[in-house]
Amino acid sequence: MTASPTAQAYQAAYWNETGGRAWVELQGLMDGLNKSVEDAVVEAAFPGAGKAVVDIGCGAGATTLAMARRLGAGGEALGVDVSQPLLELARGRAEREGLAKARFALGDAQTLDIGEGRFDAAMSRYGVMFFSDFDAAFANIRRSVKAGGKLAFACWRRPADNPLAAVPTQAAAHLLPPLPKPDPSAPGRFAFADPARVRGILERSGWSDIAVDPLDAPTPISLEDLTTLSLRMGPIAAALREADATTAAKVREAVVKSLEPHVEDGIIPMVAGCWLVTARA
Structure with a gap:
């Protein structure tokens, strides 16, 4: 596969503008929602106290900070991301927590020189x-x-294993311009849904002892929070940027109605259908 400057530029622009700003504002919600996945990844990647770990696509730094706590004073956790707004938030969190060995670097891990043989995981x-x-x-x-x-990462399985992910979009689609149909082979949320594809990529890039195991991670969320998340990030959010106030209100109403049947005892008991992928360098 040949690198596409257009795809790289799109990701950098999105995460430095609308996507990054939304995540900064929703950081507490995102961290809470993804905590069970964070725990699984940190546990699988942990190389031992005092070691060095690089966190790819670290966002607002939750996983980097969690690993830094595990590594202790003698360790190093480096978070890498393309988003300046998210890294600024991550650095502030590390400073407030006194985690001096949690550091952050701006760049695309596809091309960024992050050192040769520098990390234990x-x-x-x-x-x-x-x-x-x-x-x-x-x-x-x-x-x-x-x-x-070590290498350890979490990625989403098929959309069918994450059925609630599509509910808000389907409910709002008739109120918005045609939404782009996702290409399962293109970079994106479900790009690694096929475990054979993941194995092939890792084998070709020099990894061994590859394991791709299902991870069903509890991600309970309130109706209000899932509505907010659906409207602020993803395909609906992009379409709403061009919508008027009346349309935006109708979209919100449609999203709420679509999610209400999934509420149990005040919470939507969502489960993230993921792969937990591990390998050795």
Whole structure:
């Protein structure tokens, strides 16, 4: 697969503008929603106290900070992301918590020089499905990890394993301009749904001892929070930027009505259908 400057530019622009700003505002919600996945990734990647770990697509830094706590004072956790707004938030969180060994670097892990054989492990929570050239990205990450070092990341399985993800979009579609149909082979949320594809990418980029195991992560969320998330991030959010106030109100109403049947005891008991992928350098 050849790297696409257009795809890379799109990701950088999105996460430095609308996507990044929305995540900054919703950071508490995002961290809480993804905590069970964070725990699984950190546990799988942890190389031992005092070691060094790189966190790919670290966003607002939740996984980087969690790993830094595990590594202790002698360790190093480096978070890498393309989003300046998210990294500013991550650095502030690390400073407030006194985690001096949690550091952050701006750049695309597909091409960024993050050192050769510098890290004992690489990890990611939902941050590796957006590269324009997957083989090149994982080869670059592989170069940064010591021989025998760990790789652990979480990625989404099929849309069918995450049925609630499509409910708001389907409910609002008739009120909005035609939404783009996702290409399952293109960089994006479900790019790694096929475990055979994941294995092939990792094998070609120099990883071994590859395991792709299902992870069904509880992600309970309130109706209000899932509505907010649906309207602020993803395909609905992009379409709403061009909508008038009347349309936006109708979209919100449609999303709420579509999610109400899924509420149980005040909470939507959502489960994230993921793969937990591990390998060795």
